[in-house]
Amino acid sequence: LGEARTSHEGRKAIMLVREGDSSELVALAETMGIEIIEIEVQSGTPDPKGFFGRGRLQDVGDELSGIVPGHPWEGVDLVIVHCNATPRQLVNIHNVVGVETWDRVRLLLTLFTSHASSVEARTQVRIAQLQADRTILRELANQQTTGERAGFGGGGRQAIQNVLGTTNHELAQLRKRQSKHALARRERRRQRAKGGAKTVGLAGYTNAGKSSLFLALSGKEVLIEDKLFSTLETTIGRMEMSPRILLADTIGFIDELPSELLDAFHATLDESLECDFLLLLVDSSDSPEELERKLETSRREVLG
Secondary structure, three states: OOOOOOOOOOOEEEEEEOOOOOHHHHHHHHHOOOEEEEEEEOOOOOEOOOEOOHHHHHHHHHHHHOOOOOOOOOOEEEEEEOOOOOHHHHHHHHHHHOOEEEOHHHHHHHHHHHHOOOHHHHHHHHHHHHHHHHHHHHHHHHHHHOOOOOOOOOOOHHHHHHHHHHHHHHHHHHHHHHHHHHHHHHHHHHHHHHOOOEEEEEEEEOOOOHHHHHHHHHOOOOOOOOOOOOOOOOEEEEEOOEEEEEEEEOOOEOOOOOHHHHHHOHHHHHHHHOOOEEEEEOOOOOOHHHHHHHHHHHHHHHHO
């Protein structure tokens, strides 16, 4: 399941790609300081067991296990899969390549973990992380019962069941904490509405400039970085020119955002989506095709 670490600066990875543009996933990795050494491409339909075909995946595993000083892949300790992989694919890929393996979901979760600063954001990210880990643990337990070789250093069915039990207990505790955060947010919204304030929600694709616009209109300092998902929690500020109008800056969207991540951030997103006026932002420096794709993604997530 990988190491419990918040900094991945300086890591090297290779990426497995079947089809589609991988530039966004590469940018997400680079945001975390991870260098993509090489992109391995195999055309055709993804294999349900290992994403790549067994032979091609074994070639990647053999290359990784035979690295010597001076090899182009020297220092690679991570494989990133260009899809939202199934637990079965993740476990099987790891078994073959022998290094830590992420799919798109795990990369986003790891990025969110490194960017979460508030208690609420850390709670939301931890819930999504545990939900993803639980699917892997279930796959490991399933492979052991069906006779398949379990990876990730499986310590026996009983050990996996114990970890699953601990995971479920922590999830229950975190969801109680999350419910308290959501209740407090609803009460604050009620009080603001009672006082006659109107709220403008800022929504849009990640790195579209929501925080920059928020700062320009409210004068309230927020983290502004030219990085994907630099904002993970909602910030409320009053409009300088009209103090009775409130602005809500929150997490951005991304194409094919996994449902478990959206569910974990539901309370945070509600802060900007349950507003009197929703402003959907796009970056005018993008190409017309990118504008259309990102706008459609944002509209889809908003209308949900």
